[in-house]
Every structure is written in C-alpha cells, then in structure tokens.
Amino acid sequence: MKLVRILESKFEEYRLNAIFDCYKWDPQFLDSNTLSKYVLVLTEKEYHEVAKLTEKLDSETEISEIFLNSHLDLTKILKLPKTPLLKNMSNYDKNKHIRLMRYDFHPTTDGNWVISEVNSDVPGGFAEASLLPELAIKTIGNKNYYSINFGDQLAMALSLKIKAKGTIMFVHCTSYSDDRQVMQYLGDKMQSLGYTSLYGAADHLKFVNKEAYSILDHHEGKIDCIFRFTPIEWLIDIKPKTWSGYFDTITPSCNHPIAIFAQTKRFPLIWPILEQNGIKLPTWKKLLPETIEVKQAKGKEGYIYKPAYGRVGENISIKEACSKEEYQEILKDVHKHPKKYLAQKRFISKPLTTPQGTKYHVCLGSYTIDGKHAGFYARISPKPRIDSDAEDIPVVIERSKSHE
Amino acid sequence: MNSKEIYRIWAPYSQRWVDWVRPVPFINIDHNLPHHEIIDYTIPHINYIKSIAEDTAIIIDTNSIQSIKEGIALALIGYRPIPIFNGTNPPSNTKGTTDNSLIEPLLIWGAYQLAKIKLKNDAPPVFLLDQNRLNRYKTDRSIFDNSWDIYPQDLPSAEYFLNKGITKIIVRGEKVNKDLRKILAKYQKNNLQIFFTNGYDSPEEIRLRK
Numbered sequence: 369m370k371l372v373r374i375l376e377s378k379f380e381e382y383r384l385n386a387i388f389d390c391y392k393w394d395p396q397f398l399d400s401n402t403l404s405k406y407v408l409v410l411t412e413k414e415y416h417e418v419a420k421l422t423e424k425l426d427s428e429t430e431i432s433e434i435f436l437n438s439h440l441d442l443t444k445i446l447k448l449p450k451t452p453l454l455k456n457m458s459n460y461d462k463n464k465h466i467r468l469m470r471y472d473f474h475p476t477t478d479g480n481w482v483i484s485e486v487n488s489d490v491p492g493g494f495a496e497a498s499l500l501p502e503l504a505i506k507t508i509g510n511k512n513y514y515s516i517n518f519g520d521q522l523a524m525a526l527s528l529k530i531k532a533k534g535t536i537m538f539v540h541c542t543s544y545s546d547d548r549q550v551m552q553y554l555g556d557k558m559q560s561l562g563y564t565s566l567y568g569a570a571d572h573l574k575f576v577n578k579e580a581y582s583i584l585d586h587h588e589g590k591i592d593c594i595f596r597f598t599p600i601e602w603l604i605d606i607k608p609k610t611w612s613g614y615f616d617t618i619t620p621s622c623n624h625p626i627a628i629f630a631q632t633k634r635f636p637l638i639w640p641i642l643e644q645n646g647i648k649l650p651t652w653k654k655l656l657p658e659t660i661e662v663k664q665a666k667g668k669e670g671y672i673y674k675p676a677y678g679r680v681g682e683n684i685s686i687k688e689a690c691s692k693e694e695y696q697e698i699l700k701d702v703h704k705h706p707k708k709y710l711a712q713k714r715f716i717s718k719p720l721t722t723p724q725g726t727k728y729h730v731c732l733g734s735y736t737i738d739g740k741h742a743g744f745y746a747r748i749s750p751k752p753r754i755d756s757d758a759e760d761i762p763v764v765i766e767r768s769k770s771h772e
Numbered sequence: 773m774n775s776k777e778i779y780r781i782w783a784p785y786s787q788r789w790v791d792w793v794r795p796v797p798f799i800n801i802d803h804n805l806p807h808h809e810i811i812d813y814t815i816p817h818i819n820y821i822k823s824i825a826e827d828t829a830i831i832i833d834t835n836s837i838q839s840i841k842e843g844i845a846l847a848l849i850g851y852r853p854i855p856i857f858n859g860t861n862p863p864s865n866t867k868g869t870t871d872n873s874l875i876e877p878l879l880i881w882g883a884y885q886l887a888k889i890k891l892k893n894d895a896p897p898v899f900l901l902d903q904n905r906l907n908r909y910k911t912d913r914s915i916f917d918n919s920w921d922i923y924p925q926d927l928p929s930a931e932y933f934l935n936k937g938i939t940k941i942i943v944r945g946e947k948v949n950k951d952l953r954k955i956l957a958k959y960q961k962n963n964l965q966i967f968f969t970n971g972y973d974s975p976e977e978i979r980l981r982k
Contacts, residue, residue, distance in 0.1 A: 380785040387795045388776050396791045398925045399932045542917050543908075545796045548860045567863055571913055585914040586865040610913070756925070 493745035518743030534592030575613025665711030689753030824850035833945035862916035930962030
C-alpha cells in the first residue's frame with residue numbers, strides 16, 4: 369500500500385471535476401479540504417487479501433444476524449433500541465433484500481490488518497468508491513492502475529432483486545446535502561438503467577399489506593425498492609411513528625433493519641452466546657481487537673471507549689486525537705452511560721509515509737453486497753483516529769508485474 | 773456558461789476563502805434553468821459599510837435574492853462574495869418547505885457581474901446565506917423538507933479568521949438566526965468581535981449566548 373501524489377498543478381482541476389463529475393458536494397469541512405491530494409494504491413496481493421477477509425467476515429456476520437433475529441431473547445446484552453418491532457422481522461428473507469456492508473480495515477505496526485467496525489446499516493461513500501478512483505487514474509495517467517466501480521456492482525445487485533423499470537425510494541435525511549449526494553449518485557445511476565428514482569424522507573413511505581407506497585407529493589404510488597440511508601436508530605426516534613412497516617416489509621430493502629444487530633459496536637459482546645449456539649466467528653475474532661464492557665476495563669491499560677452507535681469516528685476516546693475538552697466530555701459520558709459504550713483494546717495504526725515525508729493513518733473500507741466483495745472506500749488522516757477531519761482518498765489497484 | 777464555469781467565477785483557483793463556496797446550488801445550474809422575469813437585478817446600494825475594512829468579514833443572512841445582490845454590491849468595494857447555500861431541491865413537482873429556485877438564476881447573474889470585477893487574492897470575505905433555509909414547517913407529511921442549517925464546519929474557524937487578520941464579523945439580516953448564533957458565540961469566545969446590522973443602521977457590537 370502506498371500514497372501517490374496528484375500533481376499540484378493538476379489538483380485544483382481534479383477537485384473541480386470531483387465536485388461536478390463525482391458527486392463530491394462537500395469538499396470543505398471547517399478549515400480542511402476533504403479531498404486528499406493523494407491516491408491510495410493497493411497491490412493486487414493486498415486487494416485479494418482484503419477482499420477475501422471481507423467476504424469471510426461477511427459470511428460470519430450474516431449467519432449471526434439471522435440467528436439473532438430468531439433468538440431475540442438472547443440479545444439483551446446488545447442494548448438494541450427499545451422497540452417491540454424487532455419481533456416483526458421474523459419474516460425476513462435474505463433472498464428478497466439486498467445486504468450491503470462496509471468493513472473498516474487498518475494496517476497495524478505488527479504488519480497485520482485489524483478492523484475497527486462494520487458499517488452494517490447505512491454505509492456511505494458510494495461515488496467516492498466508484499467515480500473518484502476513475503478520475504484519479506485519468507488525472508495521474510498511470511495505465512498500470514485500475515479500480516473497482518462499486519456503483520456498478522451495487523446497481524447490478526439491485527437490478528437482480530427489483531422488477532425492471534421499477535421505482536426506488538431513496539430514503540434519507542432530506543435536510544442534509546451530504547446525504548443527498550450519496551443518494552443522488554445511485555439514483556442517477558439507477559435512472560440511467562431505466563428505473564425511477566425518488567428522493568424522500570423516512571416518513572414519505574406508508575405500508576399497506578407489508579408493501580411500501582410513496583406518499584411524496586406528486587409521486588404517490590407503489591414502491592419496488594427501499595434504499596435507506598437514514599440510520600435505523602434515528603428512524604426509531606421519528607414521531608409520529610410512521611416507520612413500523614420498515615421492519616416487516618416484503619418490499620426489497622437495502623438495508624433491511626436486520627442490519628441493527630451488527631451495527632451496534634456492542635456486537636462482539638454477544639459472541640460468547642453465539643459460540644455456545646454453534647456459530648463460529650474466527651475471522652471477526654482474528655481481526656477485531658478485544659472488546660469488553662466498560663466496567664470490565666476499569667483499571668486496565670490500553671483500552672479505548674467507543675459509543676455503541678457512533679459514526680465517522682465520533683466520541684472515540686483516543687487521547688491524542690481529541691482536544692482536552694472533548695476527551696473529558698467523552699469520559700464523563702462513558703461514566704454516566706456505560707451501557708451506551710464499549711471498551712476496546714487499542715491497536716497501533718501504522719501510518720503510510722508520503723514521498724514528501726508526511727505520515728497518514730489509513731482506514732480502508734471494504735464493501736460487500738450480498739456476501740461478495742464489491743469495492744473500496746478509504747479515508748486518511750494525520751491523526752490515528754479517522755473522524756470528520758479525515759480526507760477522502762480514492763483507492764486504486766496496481767497491476768502486478770506478472771500481468772504485464 | 774456551464775455549471776463548472778459559473779462555479780469557477782465564484783470560486784476561482786488559488787484565491788483565499790473560495791474553498792468554502794458550497795457547490796450544491798451550482799451542480800445542476802445548466803439544466804432546466806427556469807426563466808425569471810420577476811427578479812429585479814439592480815445592484816443595491818450598501819448603507820451599512822462605506823468602504824472595505826481588511827479586518828472585517830461580513831455574513832449576509834437575508835433572503836437569497838437580496839443576499840446575492842448585496843454580495844455583488846460588496847464585491848464592487850472589494851469584498852469576495854462566498855455563497856454558502858446548501859439546500860437541495862425536491863423531486864420534480866414536489867412541494868418543498870424551502871424555495872431554492874431563485875438561487876440558481878441569481879448565481880448566474882452574479883457570475884456575469886463578478887467576471888467584470890477584479891478582486892484581490894486576499895480580499896476579505898462576505899458569506900452569503902438564505903434566511904429561508906430555516907422554513908421547515910410542513911402542512912402535510914407529503915411535503916419534502918429541504919430546509920437546512922448552517923453548521924460550524926461550513927465556515928472557517930475563529931483561528932483561521934484571526935490568522936488571516938480578520939478580527940470583526942458583521943452580520944447583516946433581520947435578526948441573528950439560531951443556527952448562526954451558535955457559530956458566532958463560539959467565534960466571540962475566541963476573541964472575534966461580532967456586529968449586527970439590519971441593513972439600514974450602522975453595525976453595532978452584540979454579545980451572544982450559545
């Protein structure tokens with residue numbers, strides 16, 4: 369894995385093209401450019417290694433969530449959102465829905481990979497994992513690089529489970545343009561394949577006989593697929609409660625709320641129960657640092673706290689990556705709500721060094737769709753915590769010499 | 773001009789502050805642009821500031837038409853207008869909570885005006901907001917909520933402003949809106965002076981609570 373610089377003279381045009389041609393509508397965050405000046409180059413060996421591990425993880429996750437869905441009485445330790453509707457998921461049929469996940473890999477100082485989490489419910493970064501690498505290769509002009517177009521694979525998977533020319537509702541938080549950019553990319557892609565793409569909020573759907581219908585002004589009617597980007601734990605907070613149908617719908621969904629079992633970062637705490645029931649998780653156990661309850665970490669060295677439903681690295685207690693104020697606030701909240709957190713053994717991320725000598729920590733997101741590896745999305749940061757200050761970086765693969 | 777060309781006039785390469793120009797209203801600017809005869813394109817006279825102050829940034833939080841027009845008026849005295857509109861459009865024919873439809877034609881008009889104005893690389897910024905972003909009242913569930921808020925990450929930090937010699941911020945609007953107030957309170961805590969004007973009176977320093 370290495371970082372290759374986009375020439376300074378080409379960067380501004382690259383940024384402009386990323387904005388307009390690659391749906392990068394959020395190129396600035398506070399004082400930072402969110403688009404890296406580098407490209408992350410994987411060897412084919414690294415690509416195949418991560419892809420294989422990702423598919424193994426995914427297989428273990430899927431078996432676990434299907435088991436937990438039929439044994440809700442065992443899930444107390446996960447502290448799932450309190451809703452009786454989880455019971456309604458008993459009609460879940462994986463063949464009817466599209467299961468999309470992204471596993472976050474990190475290189476470590478001991479030469480191995482670790483994963484920090486799975487984005488089980490609403491992973492994003494679609495255009496960055498599809499169009500941005502193509503733009504980067506064109507900008508760099510290296511014919512030895514190629515990329516995986518994640519969007520092509522997602523569109524194909526959706527097409528297999530939605531009727532031709534069907535209507536897809538892209539459910540998202542409509543006030544956030546950074547959510548819309550993710551939905552718009554996929555929506556435009558599906559539209560180009562003959563589908564109708566609608567953009568709406570979670571409460572723009574109603575459910576009749578377990579089928580989804582749009583109530584969006586001027587776009588009322590039956591929906592053939594729900595593509596949801598509103599996190600399940602936010603959905604449950606929406607009032608009035610118009611969302612119950614999401615849990616037992618037979619309308620193909622990506623993702624179905626079954627994603628909640630692995631979305632909580634407390635998922636590892638239920639592994640002993642899963643193992644007692646014959647479910648093996650060797651890849652998860654190999655790649656995820658030891659995870660325990662907050663109270664078990666008391667007085668132990670080398671653990672960090674993570675919120676069970678944290679996103680983009682928020683509220684993770686890596687001391688040198690937080691301001692003093694933020695760090696104290698996290699500890700205070702952990703103390704107050706220990707069950708909303710977990711403690712995880714800290715791993716030492718191995719940064720990549722650029723030819724100019726700058727060090728960047730890497731989070732390599734690896735997608736699966738219905739169990740198959742489907743592409744990469746990466747972020748880099750000078751800090752070991754990859755959070756909202758991190759930069760998006762396109763991932764490309766370098767052809768091995770044997771192919772030449 | 774297409775969307776990229778218009779964006780590049782508002783955000784020319786290698787100029788200070790332009791990285792904060794929000795791309796969202798520019799993205800579809802060359803598609804289905806409605807014709808608006810009702811817009812009065814006269815550049816307004818600015819009463820609340822007579823000449824450029826290198827240590828002062830301005831945030832205009834009025835309706836989008838006035839905001840862009842005042843941005844151009846301030847460009848004529850040396851300020852760099854930075855549009856930070858961030859609302860999306862509803863699907864076709866769907867009623868939205870916020871009308872963003874006039875922003876696009878005004879940005880095109882503004883681009884033609886700006887192309888005639890030579891600004892310094894380090895010209896102080898005037899950030900352009902639309903006060904209608906906060907219209908989120910839905911009379912019916914079928915309406916598309918495309919209201920939006922301004923967040924701290926949408927603007928430079930206090931440290932950045934101070935490093936670039938900006939010590940004062942004038943807010944021009946009918947009032948200091950709730951989302952902006954939170955950001956300004958943080959600025960004030962970090963030693964930036966905050967002033968307010970309704971557009972007619974001279975700016976007066978204000979104290980803010982988060």
